[in-house]
Amino acid sequence: MKKTGYLIDMDGVIYRENHLIAGAVDFVAALLSTSTPFLFLTNNSAPTPEDLAVRLKHLGIGGLSPRHFYTSAMNTADFLSETHPNCTVFVLGEGGLQTALHQHHIANDAIRPDYVVVGEGSASMERLAKAHECIERGARLLATNPDNWCPVSSEKTRPGAGATAAFLEASSGRRAYYLGKPNGYMFQRARRRLSEPGGRAPDQVVMIGDTMETDIRGAVESGLLGYLVLSGSTQLEHVGDYVYQPTRIMDTVGDLTSEVLGIADPGSPSASDQPHPPSHGGRHGSRHQTDFLAFHKPRPRPAMTK
Numbered sequence: 396m397k398k399t400g401y402l403i404d405m406d407g408v409i410y411r412e413n414h415l416i417a418g419a420v421d422f423v424a425a426l427l428s429t430s431t432p433f434l435f436l437t438n439n440s441a442p443t444p445e446d447l448a449v450r451l452k453h454l455g456i457g458g459l460s461p462r463h464f465y466t467s468a469m470n471t472a473d474f475l476s477e478t479h480p481n482c483t484v485f486v487l488g489e490g491g492l493q494t495a496l497h498q499h500h501i502a503n504d505a506i507r508p509d510y511v512v513v514g515e516g517s518a519s520m521e522r523l524a525k526a527h528e529c530i531e532r533g534a535r536l537l538a539t540n541p542d543n544w545c546p547v548s549s550e551k552t553r554p555g556a557g558a559t560a561a562f563l564e565a566s567s568g569r570r571a572y573y574l575g576k577p578n579g580y581m582f583q584r585a586r587r588r589l590s591e592p593g594g595r596a597p598d599q600v601v602m603i604g605d606t607m608e609t610d611i612r613g614a615v616e617s618g619l620l621g622y623l624v625l626s627g628s629t630q631l632e633h634v635g636d637y638v639y640q641p642t643r644i645m646d647t648v649g650d651l652t653s654e655v656l657g658i659a660d661p662g663s664p665s666a667s668d669q670p671h672p673p674s675h676g677g678r679h680g681s682r683h684q685t686d687f688l689a690f691h692k693p694r695p696r697p698a699m700t701k
């Protein structure tokens with residue numbers, strides 16, 4: 396039997412704001428009880444894996460440990476330690492990013508760093524000016540993720556790391572490199588973690604997400620199966636607007652529980668597996684710096700707004 400591993404987005408898949416999505420608890424319980432390899436994958440570089448485990452525990456999902464989480468901050472630290480050992484950084488970001496860099500022994504340098512690393516969080520004009528100066532002195536610009544904005548509630552968004560990086564791109568004239576989803580390096584490193592420690596690597600890896608531009612695009616480009624859930628930022632009628640398409644579409648992550656438990660035939664499609672006709676009436680926009688046609692469409696309404 397094929398062994399399947401799961402990479403799972405969080406916001407819009409497991410919870411929305413402070414509410415669990417129907418079926419999420421049973422789905423995670425099924426993963427744990429069957430020792431199915433899985434990782435929660437998030438572009439939010441502010442929290443540490445410990446923070447995320449506590450957050451999910453408070454929401455009602457227990458049994459998780461920090462090893463079940465992989466953030467764009469951890470991806471950034473992996474990238475730097477692999478491609479440029481002993482480099483130095485000037486960081487605009489919060490605890491999750493600082494901790495990940497520290498764990499890889501990457502030193503802070505506010506004078507002549509190799510990189511300016513931009514993550515989530517508020518950056519003062521003084522810090523932005525310092526980062527700008529570092530780039531002018533030769534530092535390369537790296538962002539933990541391309542998200543221009545992120546949902547806070549059904550009616551509110553906040554600026555993301557992509558917006559801060561775009562500020563520095565404009566001021567310095569240098570382009571940033573964006574890690575996190577949909578960058579293939581995020582998926583490649585996450586996939587590698589699914590087979591640690593010393594276990595058999597999954598025969599196939601499924602990415603479950605609610606955002607076409609990051610979750611599904613990244614899955615397609617990294618050779619993974621991409622399952623879209625409609626419990627978050629994407630509405631069914633907009634799926635057809637994208638060049639890349641999900642492998643499956645389902646209402647919530649709970650639709651996969653019986654499959655994980657092995658009590659359903661994975662070959663028999665459910666209603667949500669039926670092909671959906673493409674639609675061209677929807678509007679999207681530059682939610683991420685890496686979106687196609689990012690500057691040719693109007694800014695969308697907040698993702699969580701119906």
Ligand SMILES: [Mg+2]
Nearest residue numbers: 404406407605
């Ligand atoms: Mg999401």
